[in-house]
Amino acid sequence: MREVAIIGVGCTNFGEMWNRSFRDIFVEAGLSALEDASVEGEEIDALFVGNMSAGKFIDQEHIGSLIADYAGLASLHVPAVRLGAACASGGVALSQGVLAVASGYYDIVVAGGAEKMTDVGTGGAIDALASAADREWEVLMGATFPGLYAMIARLHMHKYGTTREQLAMVAVKNHLNATMNPKAQYRGEISIDEVMSSSLVADPLRILDCSPITDGAAAVVLAPAEIAKKYTESPVYVKASAQATDTISLHDRRDITTLDATVYAAKKAYKIASIRPIDIDLAEVHDCFTIGEICAIEDLGFVPKGNGGPATEDGLTALDGKIPVNPSGGLKACGHPVGATGIKQAVETVLQLRGEAGKRQVSGAEVGLTHNVGGTGGTAVVHILSINR
Amino acid sequence: MAVPRFWRNIPARYNLIGTKCLTCEKCYFPPRTTCPACRRAGKIEMHKFEGIGEVVTYTVIHSASEGFDRQTPYVLAIIRLDEGPCMTAQIVCDPNEIEIGMKVQSIFRKIAEEGPDGVICYGTKFAPKR
Numbered sequence: 001m002r003e004v005a006i007i008g009v010g011c012t013n014f015g016e017m018w019n020r021s022f023r024d025i026f027v028e029a030g031l032s033a034l035e036d037a038s039v040e041g042e043e044i045d046a047l048f049v050g051n052m053s054a055g056k057f058i059d060q061e062h063i064g065s066l067i068a069d070y071a072g073l074a075s076l077h078v079p080a081v082r083l084g085a086a087c088a089s090g091g092v093a094l095s096q097g098v099l100a101v102a103s104g105y106y107d108i109v110v111a112g113g114a115e116k117m118t119d120v121g122t123g124g125a126i127d128a129l130a131s132a133a134d135r136e137w138e139v140l141m142g143a144t145f146p147g148l149y150a151m152i153a154r155l156h157m158h159k160y161g162t163t164r165e166q167l168a169m170v171a172v173k174n175h176l177n178a179t180m181n182p183k184a185q186y187r188g189e190i191s192i193d194e195v196m197s198s199s200l201v202a203d204p205l206r207i208l209d210c211s212p213i214t215d216g217a218a219a220v221v222l223a224p225a226e227i228a229k230k231y232t233e234s235p236v237y238v239k240a241s242a243q244a245t246d247t248i249s250l251h252d253r254r255d256i257t258t259l260d261a262t263v264y265a266a267k268k269a270y271k272i273a274s275i276r277p278i279d280i281d282l283a284e285v286h287d288c289f290t291i292g293e294i295c296a297i298e299d300l301g302f303v304p305k306g307n308g309g310p311a312t313e314d315g316l317t318a319l320d321g322k323i324p325v326n327p328s329g330g331l332k333a334c335g336h337p338v339g340a341t342g343i344k345q346a347v348e349t350v351l352q353l354r355g356e357a358g359k360r361q362v363s364g365a366e367v368g369l370t371h372n373v374g375g376t377g378g379t380a381v382v383h384i385l386s387i388n389r
Numbered sequence: 390m391a392v393p394r395f396w397r398n399i400p401a402r403y404n405l406i407g408t409k410c411l412t413c414e415k416c417y418f419p420p421r422t423t424c425p426a427c428r429r430a431g432k433i434e435m436h437k438f439e440g441i442g443e444v445v446t447y448t449v450i451h452s453a454s455e456g457f458d459r460q461t462p463y464v465l466a467i468i469r470l471d472e473g474p475c476m477t478a479q480i481v482c483d484p485n486e487i488e489i490g491m492k493v494q495s496i497f498r499k500i501a502e503e504g505p506d507g508v509i510c511y512g513t514k515f516a517p518k519r
Contacts, residue, residue, distance in 0.1 A: 127454060137476065137477065138477045140390065141465075141476075142453070142457050142460075142465050142477075142478070142500070143465055144450060144452065151447060151448050151465070151466070151467055154448060158489050200451040201452045202448045202451065202452070203484075204448075205448075249477070251477050252474075256445060256446055
């Protein structure tokens with residue numbers, strides 16, 4: 001297996017983009033990644049695109065062809081494939097792109113992710129997102145997506161004493177980070193009181209505990225590590241790419257408060273990269289709901305199980321903390337265009353490792369981790385990136 | 390949901406009929422065609438659950454999906470059935486009354502309606518065991 005590097009990154013603004021289509025945003029992200037990598041279209045061997053549900057959001061399938069076409073690559077007949085794993089679609093696309101380059105089958109690969117969520121009404125978006133859960137035995141029994149995470153939160157509070165305020169602190173921190181991210185959907189600070197008094201969605205989760213509905217796209221360009229320096233002075237190396245699955249239904253899990261898919265993907269990634277959780281300088285984790293980040297920092301091994309709440313309260317995950325988590329603002333405040341999220345996490349981590357993250361720069365960051373979850377944990381993908389080969 | 394998709398699950402939805410693997414004696418709800426523990430060595434047969442269980446965790450849904458929006462706020466829970474498996478279902482009770490560990494018992498109820506003129510879906514909810 002060959003070592004793989006990220007030689008270019010691109011990302012659109014995240015938000016409600018009424019004047020822009022799915023194809024517009026994907027092309028923007030892809031072209032800016034190619035420009036960043038100084039790669040010509042003729043050099044691209046393949047496209048891997050993460051997309052959760054263009055079928056439901058824009059009534060469009062056959063995404064590989066559409067994207068190759070509008071990126072101007074149809075005349076080159078570049079192979080393009082769309083990958084779906086709900087909110088982990090981007091992470092899975094990155095993982096498959098990395099494996100394709102590592103195997104030696106392809107050299108230059110674009111791994112991207114895109115979701116256009118605002119071409120349907122809120123009801124339509126909620127229904128599309130609900131298809132990440134078990135439609136027949138969760139959704140048809142009355143579950144909503146926030147409702148499932150609310151049940152994780154309720155049990156976490158019951159078992160470990162996690163407080164409602166500690167959940168709010170995740171949102172407050174991520175909104176603060178997003179004020180320093182010009183691409184973020186929400187760039188205003190919020191307070192603990194505002195989170196605690198926002199409207200109830202699924203008790204104990206309130207609207208400010210939830211990630212928003214977002215349009216956005218992101219892309220990275222991958223190359224074999226041995227030729228990466230031909231394209232860029234600052235390649236970022238993929239030290240590990242690991243994916244794991246678990247039951248699609250939350251109720252079938254070994255432990256409702258642990259995402260075992262995260263635990264397994266992380267263990268595998270640490271082993272491949274030969275590092276420990278303590279070696280990670282920053283992490284972009286899947287905070288689709290505030291409780292998601294608390295579970296993530298536990299399941300990734302940053303803190304012992306049950307300590308996610310107090311660790312957040314103590315500032316461990318703040319931008320100036322021991323392990324800054326979600327410097328981009330996370331899904332919570334940067335936005336969550338579901339299929340793009342896993343790639344955006346890699347884009348942010350690359351910018352941080354290159355020292356190009358502006359006001360939200362984590363100083364001296366050399367090793368970063370990305371953590372992307374599908375559904376309530378039916379899929380998890382972990383990548384470890386480093387500036388050191 | 391297409392009528393056949395709902396209709397083919399009616400035994401499970403109305404009467405809590407799941408499956409039991411005769412090799413490992415484990416029970417599953419909803420029914421499965423393969424035992425996740427024994428895989429190909431499993432021997433699956435239908436199994437009717439008693440409908441008694443305990444609340445593992447719960448939420449009160451305030452913002453619901455289509456078909457459920459006239460029921461809000463309602464209690465949704467993960468219930469561990471006495472025979473072992475867990476399932477997601479609504480609990481018919483006062484939202485202030487629900488707690489983790491509460492004993493519950495299955496009841497047959499209307500679950501959702503596909504709009505004012507649409508199909509009504511029936512199935513299983515739970516109520517506090519008195």
